[in-house]
Amino acid sequence: MSEPSIFFSEVNERQGVFNRRAFLMGGLAGGGILALGGRLAQLQVLEFDRYRLMSTENQFNFRLIPPPRGRILDRFGVELASNRPNFRVLLVRDEINDIDATLDALSQLIPITPERRRQLLREISRSPKLVPVAVAEDLTWEEFSRVNVRTPELPGVTADMGEARVYPHGGAFAHVVGYVAKVSDRDVEAAGLNPDPLLHHPGFRIGKQGVEKALDAVLRGKSGAVKTEVDALGREVRKDPEGDIKPVAGKTVVLSLDADVQSRALEVLGEDSGACVVIDVQSGDLICMASAPSFDANQFVRGLTSAEYRALSEYERRPLLDKALSGTYPPGSTFKPMTALAALDSGMVNPNETVVCSGQMWFGNRFFHCWKRGGHGAQNMHEAIKNSCDIYFYQTALKIGPDRIARVAEAFGLGQTFDIGISGQKPGLVPSTAWKRKQYHQPWYPGESLSFGIGQGALSANALQLAVMTARLANGHKALNPRLIKSIGGVETPSGAAAADLPFRPEHMELVRSGMAAVANDTTGTAYRASQLGLGPVLMAGKTGTAQVRVISRAERASGVRSNDSLPWHLRDHALFVAFAPYDAPRYALSIIVQHGGGGAAVAAPKAREIMRVVLLKDAAIRARIESPLPMPEAPVSATGEVEGEAPPPPSDAMMPAAAATVSGGPTP
Amino acid sequence: MTASAITRPGERDRLIVKLAQIDWTFTLVLCLIAATGAAMLYSISGLSWEPWAAKHLIRFGLCLALMIVLATVDVRIWFISAYPVYGFGLLLLIAVEVMGDVSLGAQRWLDLGVVRLQPSEIMKIGLVLALARFYHGLSAEAAKFSWRLVVPVVLIALPTLLVAHQPDLGTAVLLAATGGAVMVLAGLSLRVVVALAVTVAAAIPPFVMFVLHDYQRNRILTFLNPEADPSGSGYHILQSKIALGSGGLLGKGYGLGSQSQLNFLPEKHTDFIFATLAEEFGFVGCISVLLLYAAAITIALRIASISHSHFGRLGAAGVTATFALYVMINGAMVMGLAPVVGVPMPLLSFGGTVMLTVMIGFGLVQSVRVHRYSEITSGRGTLL
Missing domain, CATH: 3.90.1310.10 (Penicillin-binding protein 2a (Domain 2))
Structure with missing residues (x-):
């Protein structure tokens, strides 16, 4: 320092203070920069992953690509x-x-x-x-x-x-x-x-x-996604394939369904309320499971207006309800084969023994009526099934008791649900003494056995159960299960045929089946006219059912039971029919319920015939059998040409020889 | 050039000698910072000189020339012009108050027809000069604590209040802090400093709640909890933190910062350019730039301490304090440590006014170095 510049006595003190303070300020600035560096380390090194993710979320927009539905x-x-x-x-x-x-x-x-x-x-x-x-x-x-x-x-x-x-x-x-x-x-x-x-x-x-x-x-x-790079305003900058x-x-x-059969079933049911189930008696595949009236599912895809929804939900015939699974009805006379089998199985009833039907029987403190005024006369089991005689089954049910019937009904699938892959099945009810005790804390009254024996009373079943029941009976040995979903993504689901054998003797079941064959093919059977398929040698066996939904008073009984047509819809009888075909080598079983439709033979059986015809004609093997020329009989039979077309007018015997020829142990007159 | 050569009489007044006395290391550091700024501006405009990078470089070149010219201006001339500059700045601030141009809700600019002047920037230099001029004539005893300190307090308070009223809170804080720094450097009693600090800290919450404008209050509340409204007022801070954090150790690479390139980062070319840098060059790049700033501050303080005149010491140190405050406030803001106030990163951010102010200030610093042996005799504790 060559030029001293001391003008004030305290000048060195001022410089000293400044230097110390400048050093302090430098230290503060250094500390500040160090703090910034520390913060950077925290954000960029320690929390890097978090911010990188946020940056990626900013930069890229993943637009969802919905997959095509299967x-x-x-x-x-x-x-x-x-x-x-x-x-x-x-x-x-x-x-x-x-x-x-x-x-x-x-x-x-x-x-x-x-x-x-x-x-x-x-x-x-x-x-x-x-x-x-x-x-x-x-x-x-x-x-x-x-x-x-x-x-x-x-x-x-x-x-x-x-x-x-x-x-x-x-x-x-x-x-x-x-x-x-x-x-x-x-x-x-x-x-x-x-x-x-x-x-x-x-x-x-x-x-x-x-x-x-x-x-x-x-x-x-x-779902897939398209990755696009976007800017802060959400505009697409580029795609990133x-x-x-x-x-x-x-x-x-x-x-397992068949669209043709299902469509035909809906057509046949028309405006009626009801359900139809068709099942393959060998594999358990459900060919048809229709519920009527139906609704257009496409409307639901676009969304219903409240008026449309109200119209559907308030309609008396309840189109939204799946009647094949969720609707349970008294099976009525279609249940009689179960009662018959229970009787045979119990060993307490000889099928050839007859019961005299006078049209009514006194039990307890009232009359129990047969559907036929005046009665059927003496009936053995075969005739009782063919004629659907109520008195025979009243007596039989009384004799064997409810629990034996319940055991058979349950073995044939009633009172239970099946694993068919969709929900909504109602199990219905198979009454028994144990059920009565548990539900009502009351003993079983013998009068209830009478109703049970003819498929009424507390008993209820849905259409699927009735079809399974018929299929197991037709099949004759296997407790097959229904299958709806055949395969998922090309992987076959287990067949319903892998099932245990039924614990009943084949000849007993054969007896019941022959009764059902007579219903459809004996000219005096309850559904003879409605059951003629017109398919040559391929015949149907079945059982009608008319389930009463109201109590008929004694006064009405005296003055004549009102016909269904004169009753309001909701009081009319349910019409039912169960069937299987071909009778000689059963392939398909069918059940149909027409809610408040009237008589089983008049309403349900003709519809069943129409549906069964489509089912049989679609089966190549059966079609071949129908179309194959009849074997030349040894002695000329005059009536062969008349098998084609509609059922011949009664009381022609034309069908009977054919039926007898193919049905072993055919119906006894 | 030997040490003996410049001791010859008249030798120091030669231009070539003066140029040689300029601190070229310091100048180089400033150039590096400005060049980094230009590089970042080039990157965020999609690897293009337009619209910012070229302008930034040209402006810096002009400012650099100005700094060198100012470096050769005798420190005594700076001394003489101190009060006039301060007075001129104050007049302009009053003029803005009376008839300023209202832009973006704040009266900051004075439209002179040709140039739009921001008087608060002139005041940043003027205040430092005026305070240095005042303290030059004050004894150490009086600078510690005496009635005479009313003068610097008034010198600081007048522009600070005028700027705060515009309202420009960032600059007001900067002015007050710069003035305070000069007072402390001049020797204000540390006891008084601590007492003041405590008082100010206690006064902040009521000040924020009752005096500030709504948008100012919101900025501060947002700063305290940015995640509360990520797409609204917290957006700036959050996006800046994302840009910084996603840079990681080494950055996403030059020109590859998605936050800035895709406009998620607001004000990416001005106040938030440091976040762009952080995103593309990562922790390593950030620390390098911060070290450049630290080097600039250290060299400037060193220059201040070797000056023979008290005016030169305080002037250079005051300018350095302003510069350091810029860096601290902007850094803290970008990193989510301070509320968003409009304070740019000096020399790195795009923006002419701040660059001009800073480079004029460094002109003073260089001048103080060039004229470090100069003696200033007048002005013993008086205003003139």
């Missing part, structure tokens, strides 16, 4: 449920500043009614911010492309080509195949803590009934 086919590959392209316009609220302006712009391109607009605004305000809302669905190609071209000017709007479920057969499979519909809050809740993101996708439909519901997880498939996740299509489900 198709549902019938046994021959006919589509029962499939998908069709659906052009729609989606809107994401988060990306829109002015929803009104956007909707105004959209309504220039596609029709949006003021009502729809109000509904949309409600929907938009309710849905989560990032979840797209469908503005319009099922657009035409022109409307779709008009919006598609303009999407760059309409942020938050996308034109999207999705798929919608379609049921080509409309109502024929509405109950068994079911339908898909919009996801409800309850569906989301049911999905648990980590719901499939698909549930929030607009246009996604979830299975609500039948196979669609039961196999929803299998049919749904796995390598980041795409391909959707996995839902599996194809093949049912």
Whole structure:
């Protein structure tokens, strides 16, 4: 320092203070920078993973690609449920500043009614911010492309080509195949803590009934995603095809049903309320499971208006109810084969022993009537089944007691549900002394046995159970189980034929079966006229049932029982029929219930014949048998030509020789 | 050039000698920071010189030339012009208050027809100069604690209140903190410093709740809990933290920062450029730049301490304090440690006014170094 610059006495003190303070400030600045460095280390080194994830979430937009829903086919590959392209316009609220302006712009391109607009605004305000809302669905190609071209000017709007479920057969499979519909809050809740993101996708439909519901997880498939890079305004910067996740299509489900049979069954049932089940007696495959009246499942896919829903739910014949599974009815006389088998099995009844039917019998303190005024006269078991004689079965039931009948009924599938893969089965009820004690704390009154013996009283069953019962009887040895779902994704499900043998003697079952053959083929059988298939040597065996739903008073009985036609619909009898064919080598069993339809022989049996004809004609082996020329008889028989066509007018004997020729131990007159 | 050469009379006034006395290491550090800024601006505009990078470099070049020119200006001229500059700045602030241009809800700019002037920037230099000028004539005893300190307090308070009223809270805080730093450097009793610090800390919560504008209060509340409204007022801080954190140790690579390239980062070219740097170059890049800033601050303080005049010491140190405060406040803001106030990262951020202020300030620092032996005789504890 060559130039001393001391002008003030304290100058060195000032410099000293400054230097100390400058050092302090430098230290503070250094400390500050060190703190910044520490914070950087925390963010960039320690919390790197967290922020990297957030950055990726910012940068990339994973757009969900819903998988195509698995198709549902019938046994021959006919589509029962499939998908069709659906052009729609989606809107994401988060990306829109002015929803009104956007909707105004959209309504220039596609029709949006003021009502729809109000509904949309409600929907938009309710849905989560990032979840797209469908503005319009099922657009035409022109409307779709008009919006598609303009999407760059309409942020938050996308034109999207999705798929919608379609049921080509409309109502024929509405109950068994079911339908898909919009996801409800309850569906989301049911999905648990980590719901499939698909549930929030607009246009996604979830299975609500039948196979669609039961196999929803299998049919749904796995969603894919398109990875796109987006900027802060959500605009797509570029696609990243390598980041795409391909959707996995839902599996194809093949049912054992036959679309032709099912459609025919619905046609035959018409406006009547009822159900029809057809089952293969060898494999247990369900060929038909129809419930009428039905509804158009496609309506549910697009969503019902409240008026449409009210119309369906308030209709007296209850189209929404699956009557094949959920409707339980007293089986009436169709149950008599069970009573007969129980009697044979007990060893207490000789089938050749006769009971005299005078049309009524006094028991307890009242009369029990036979359906035939004046009675059938002396009846053995075969005749009692053929004529459906009530008095015979009253007596028989009284003799053997309810528990023996219940045991047989349960062995044949009544009072239980089957694992056919869909829910909604009601087990019905098979009464017994134990049940009575448990339910009512009362002993079984012998009077109840009378009703039980003819399939009334507390006994109830659904159409599926009656079909299984008939199939097991027709089959003659196996307690086969019904199967509805034939295969899932090409993997065959176990057949219903793998089942234990029935604990009854074949000759007893043969006796009962021959009674049923007589019902349909003996000219005096209850359903003779209605049961002629007109298929040559292929014959049907069956049993009619008319289940009473009201009490007939003594006064009415005296003045004449009112006919069904004069009663209000809900008081009419249920008409039932169970059948199997061909009688000589059973392949198919059928049950039909026409709710409040009237008499089993008059109403149910003709419908059963129509349905059974379609079933038999679709079976190649049986068709070959029908079409093969009759073997030349040793002695000329005059009536062979008359087998074709409708049932011959009674009392022709033309059918009987043919039946007798093929049926071993045929009916005794 | 030997040490004996510059001791010759008149030798120091030669331009070439003056240029040689400029601290070129310091200049190089400043150039490196500005070049890093230009590189980042080039990256975020999609590897393009437009619209920011080229402008940034040109501006820096002009400012650098200005700094060198100012470095050759005798420190005595700085001394003489101290109060006039302060007075001019104050007049402009009052002018803005009366007839300023309201932009973005704040009266900050004075439209002079040709240039839009931000008087608060002139005040950053003017305040440091005026305080240094005042303390130059004050004894160490008086600087510690005396009635004379009313003068610096008024010198600080006037521009601070005017700027706060504009309202520009960031600059007001910066002015007050700079003034406070100069007072402390000049020797204010540490007991008084501690007492003041406690008082200010106690006064902040009521000040925030009752005096601030709504948007200012929201910024502070947001800072305290940014996750409360991630798409609203917390967006800036959250996105900045994502940019920083996702950079990791080595960064995503030059030109590959998704946060800044895809516009998730707000103000990516100005206040949040450090976050862009952090995203693309990671922890290593950030620490390197922070070390450059630390080097600049250290060199400037060293220059201040070798000055023979008290004016030179306090002037250089005051400018350094402003610079350091810029770095601290911006760094803390970008890292989510301070509320979002409009304070850029000096020389790194795009923006001419702040760059001009900083480089004029460093012109003073360089001048103090070049003229470190100069004697300033006048102004013993008086205003003139």
